[in-house]
Amino acid sequence: MTQVLTKPKASKGKKSPGYSKDMYLSWFETMFRIRKFEERTLMAYGQQKIRGFCHVYIGQEAIAAGMTSALQAGDAVATAYRQHGTAISRGIPTRECMAELYGKATGCVKGKGGSMHFFSREHKFFGGNGIVGAQIPIGTGIAFAEKYKGTDNLCVTMFGDGAARQGALYEAFNMAMTWKLPVLYICENNQYAMGTSVERTSNVRDLYKLGASFDMPSEEVNGMNPESVHEAIERAAAHIRAGKGPYYLEIKTYRYKGHSVSDPATYRTKEELKNYMDMDPVKSLEARLIADQVASPEEIEEIKDRIKVEIDEAAQFAEESPFPDPSELFTDNYMEPNYPFITD
Amino acid sequence: MNLSLRDALREAMSEEMRRDESVFLMGEEVAEYNGAYKVSKGMLEEFGAKRIIDTPIAELGFAGIGVGAAMNGLRPIVEFMTWNFAVLAFDQIVNNAAKTLSQSAGDFACPIVFRGPSGSAGQLAQQHSQTFESWLGNTPGLKVISCIDPVDAKGLMKTAIRDNDPVCIMESEVFYALEMNATPGGDRAYSFAHTQIPTLGDLPADGEDYTVDIGKAAVRREGTDVTIVTYNKMIWTALVAAQELAKDGIQAEVIDLRTIRPMDYDTIIRSVQKTNRLVVVDESWPFASISTEVAYAVQRHAFDYLDAPVVRVNSADTSLPYAPTLVDAWLPSPEKVIQAVKSVMYR
Ligand SMILES: Cc1ncc(C[n+]2csc(CCOP(=O)(O)OP(=O)(O)O)c2C)c(N)n1
Ligand SMILES: [Mg+2]
Numbered sequence: 001m002t003q004v005l006t007k008p009k010a011s012k013g014k015k016s017p018g019y020s021k022d023m024y025l026s027w028f029e030t031m032f033r034i035r036k037f038e039e040r041t042l043m044a045y046g047q048q049k050i051r052g053f054c055h056v057y058i059g060q061e062a063i064a065a066g067m068t069s070a071l072q073a074g075d076a077v078a079t080a081y082r083q084h085g086t087a088i089s090r091g092i093p094t095r096e097c098m099a100e101l102y103g104k105a106t107g108c109v110k111g112k113g114g115s116m117h118f119f120s121r122e123h124k125f126f127g128g129n130g131i132v133g134a135q136i137p138i139g140t141g142i143a144f145a146e147k148y149k150g151t152d153n154l155c156v157t158m159f160g161d162g163a164a165r166q167g168a169l170y171e172a173f174n175m176a177m178t179w180k181l182p183v184l185y186i187c188e189n190n191q192y193a194m195g196t197s198v199e200r201t202s203n204v205r206d207l208y209k210l211g212a213s214f215d216m217p218s219e220e221v222n223g224m225n226p227e228s229v230h231e232a233i234e235r236a237a238a239h240i241r242a243g244k245g246p247y248y249l250e251i252k253t254y255r256y257k258g259h260s261v262s263d264p265a266t267y268r269t270k271e272e273l274k275n276y277m278d279m280d281p282v283k284s285l286e287a288r289l290i291a292d293q294v295a296s297p298e299e300i301e302e303i304k305d306r307i308k309v310e311i312d313e314a315a316q317f318a319e320e321s322p323f324p325d326p327s328e329l330f331t332d333n334y335m336e337p338n339y340p341f342i343t344d
Numbered sequence: 345m346n347l348s349l350r351d352a353l354r355e356a357m358s359e360e361m362r363r364d365e366s367v368f369l370m371g372e373e374v375a376e377y378n379g380a381y382k383v384s385k386g387m388l389e390e391f392g393a394k395r396i397i398d399t400p401i402a403e404l405g406f407a408g409i410g411v412g413a414a415m416n417g418l419r420p421i422v423e424f425m426t427w428n429f430a431v432l433a434f435d436q437i438v439n440n441a442a443k444t445l446s447q448s449a450g451d452f453a454c455p456i457v458f459r460g461p462s463g464s465a466g467q468l469a470q471q472h473s474q475t476f477e478s479w480l481g482n483t484p485g486l487k488v489i490s491c492i493d494p495v496d497a498k499g500l501m502k503t504a505i506r507d508n509d510p511v512c513i514m515e516s517e518v519f520y521a522l523e524m525n526a527t528p529g530g531d532r533a534y535s536f537a538h539t540q541i542p543t544l545g546d547l548p549a550d551g552e553d554y555t556v557d558i559g560k561a562a563v564r565r566e567g568t569d570v571t572i573v574t575y576n577k578m579i580w581t582a583l584v585a586a587q588e589l590a591k592d593g594i595q596a597e598v599i600d601l602r603t604i605r606p607m608d609y610d611t612i613i614r615s616v617q618k619t620n621r622l623v624v625v626d627e628s629w630p631f632a633s634i635s636t637e638v639a640y641a642v643q644r645h646a647f648d649y650l651d652a653p654v655v656r657v658n659s660a661d662t663s664l665p666y667a668p669t670l671v672d673a674w675l676p677s678p679e680k681v682i683q684a685v686k687s688v689m690y691r
Binding site: 111112116129130131162163166193196200202324325326328344 | 372428467470663669
C-alpha cells in the first residue's frame with residue numbers, strides 16, 4: 001500500500017471496507033485511461049498539434065477515479081485548468097477531449113476552449129477555469145442552485161494548493177458555511193503552484209486547516225490511491241446530503257510533470273521526484289491488484305489493451321476532424337441569435 | 345547593440361533598484377523562478393529576498409500591499425504574471441492607486457508601477473488573451489504605457505519607476521524575445537522570428553542613463569501617403585504591412601503611441617496633416633477602444649485635413665477562442681491592415 005504522503009496522520013475514517021472487484025477494476029480502468037490520454041497529449045503537444053497552455057494530470061489520477069466512484073450522477077464538478085483527468089472521469093469521452101486539445105470542431109466545446117476549458121452540461125462538468133481560484137465561488141454558486149432547486153445533488157469544487165491562497169476562498173467558504181450549501185471543496189494539493197512550494201506561500205502549511213476558521217469539517221486525505229479518496233468523499237458526501245453543509249478535503253498528491261508543458265520543473269530535486277514516482281498511483285494499483293489476487297495479469301492486460309486502442313482512436317479522431325469554421329468566432333458570445341457585433 | 349525586450353525591462357528595473365533603495369519588485373514567481381517569462385532573471389541573486397519578493401497567488405492582496413507601501417514612502421513594482429490576472433486587483437488599481445491623491449487632497453501620492461504582459465499570445469483562449477489598455481486608460485489618476493520597442497520600453501520603465509503617479513505598463517508575452525539591433529551609426533532594426541525590420545527611434549549613447557518621457561509617441565517609419573497609428577505588438581503587424589504597401593508604392597507613416605494615457609495627440613495630428621489619411625491598428629476590442637479615442641481626436645482636430653474617413657483594425661468584437669482558425673480570424677493581421685490602408689486610399 002502507498003503511504004500518506006507527507007507527515008502521516010492517523011486516519012480519521014473507519015477501516016477501509018473491502019471494495020468489490022468491479023470497483024477496483026473500474027478505478028484501474030479510469031486511472032489508466034487518464035494516464036494514457038495524458039501521455040498522448042504530451043506527444044501531440046511535442047508535435048505541435050496541441051498548442052497554448054497545457055497542464056497534464058499525470059500523478060493525480062487516483063483523485064479523479066476515487067471521486068467519481070463516490071459521487072452520484074446528478075452531482076456537479078467545477079475545477080481549474082488541470083482538468084483533463086477530472087473531465088474524463090466524469091464521462092466526457094476521450095475522443096471529444098482529445099479533439100478539444102487539437103482545437104477541432106468535434107471537441108467537447110467545439111475547439112473553442114482548448115486544454116484549460118472543457119465543459120459539458122450533459123456531465124454537469126462546469127469547467128475548466130483558467131483564473132486561479134475563480135471556480136471556488138462559482139462551484140459554491142452551483143451548489144447554491146442545487147439547494148435552491150431542492151435536489152440532493154452536491155457540487156464538488158476543486159482547486160490547487162496555490163489557489164487556496166486566493167481571497168475568493170475565504171469569502172466562498174464563509175458564505176457556504178453560513179448558508180449550509182451542498183458543496184464539497186477539494187484541494188488537490190500537489191505541493192506546488194508553478195514553481196512555488198506550499199511552504200513558501202503561508203505560515204499555514206496544512207491546507208485542510210483553512211476550514212477551521214469557518215468551523216467547516218475538514219480532513220487530509222491520501223490522494224495516491226483511489227480507496228482513500230473514495231472513502232473520504234463518500235463520507236463527506238453523506239454529511240453534505242444530510243443537509244449539514246459544506247465539507248472540505250485536502251487531498252495530497254503530486255504532479256509528475258512540470259506545471260505546464262513548457263515548465264522544466266527545476267525547482268524540485270530528482271530525489272523528491274523519484275520518491276513520489278515510487279508511489280505511482282497507476283502502477284502501484286496495478287501491482288496491488290495482482291498481488292492481492294483481485295485480478296489476474298490477463299484481466300489487467302485486457303483493460304490496458306482496450307484503453308490503448310481507445311486512446312489511439314481518440315487521437316485519430318482528433319487528427320481527422322476539421323477545425324472550426326472562422327464564422328464560429330461570432331457564435332456562442334451571446335445567447336441572443338442576432339446580436340449586433342461591431343464589424344467595422 | 346542588441347537588446348531584447350525581456351533584457352531591456354530587467355535592465356531598467358535593476359538600474360533603478362541600484363539607484364534607489366525604496367524600489368522593490370514583487371509578484372508571482374518573480375524571485376526564485378526568475379519570472380514566469382524570465383523578465384526578472386538574476387534579480388533575486390543581485391538584490392536579495394528583501395527586494396525581490398515571491399508572492400502567493402493573491403493578486404488583490406499583493407496589489408493592495410503595493411499601494412499601501414507606495415503611500416508610505418516606497419516605490420513598488422508589482423508584476424502581474426499577465427494582465428488578465430490583474431483583473432482580480434482592479435479594485436486596488438482603480439479604486440485606490442488611481443484615487444489616493446484625489447481622496448487625500450494631495451496628501452498621499454501613490455508612486456507605484458504595475459506591470460506585466462498584455463494581449464493575446466496565440467492559442468491561449470478566452471481568459472488569457474485580453475488587452476487592458478483601454479480599460480485602464482479610461483481611469484483618471486493612472487498613466488498607461490504599452491510599448492515593445494526594447495530601447496524605449498527600457499527608458500519608459502525607468503521614467504515610470506521615478507514617476508510620482510501610479511503607472512501601468514503593458515508588455516507582450518510574444519514579443520519579450522523581440523530584439524533591437526542597432527549600429528553605432530544610428531540605424532536601428534527590430535529582429536523577431538528570423539525577420540528584420542528597420543525602424544526609427546532614438547538610441548542612447550553608451551552608458552547613458554537613458555529615459556523616455558511618458559506621453560510621447562514615436563514615429564517608427566516615415567511616410568507620406570497614410571498614417572498608421574498603433575501600439576504594443578501591433579507595431580510589428582503595422583510595420584510588416586507598411587513594407588508590403590511600399591512594394592505597391594504606398595508610403596505609410598507608422599506611429600507607435602508608446603504611452604496610452606496621456607496620449608500624444610499632437611504627433612498623430614501632425615502626421616495626419618501631412619498624409620491626410622489614417623488607419624488605427626489596435627488589438628483591443630472595438631467598442632470604446634484606443635482606436636475610438638484616436639479617431640475622435642483626429643476628426644475633432646484635423647477634420648479638414650482628412651481625405652477619407654478614419655478606418656480602424658481591431659480584434660474581433662468577441663472573446664478569443666482556442667482553435668487556430670479562430671485566432672487567425674480574430675487578430676489584426678498585416679493583410680487586414682493592408683486592406684484597411686487601401687480602403688482609405690480608395691485603391
Ligand atoms: C488569478 C491567476 N493568477 C495567476 C495565474 C497563473 N497561474 C496559472 S496556474 C498557477 C499555479 C496554480 O497552482 P495550483 O493552484 O497549486 O494548481 P496546480 O497547477 O498545481 O494544479 C498560476 C500562478 C492564473 N492563471 N490566474
Ligand atoms: Mg498545485
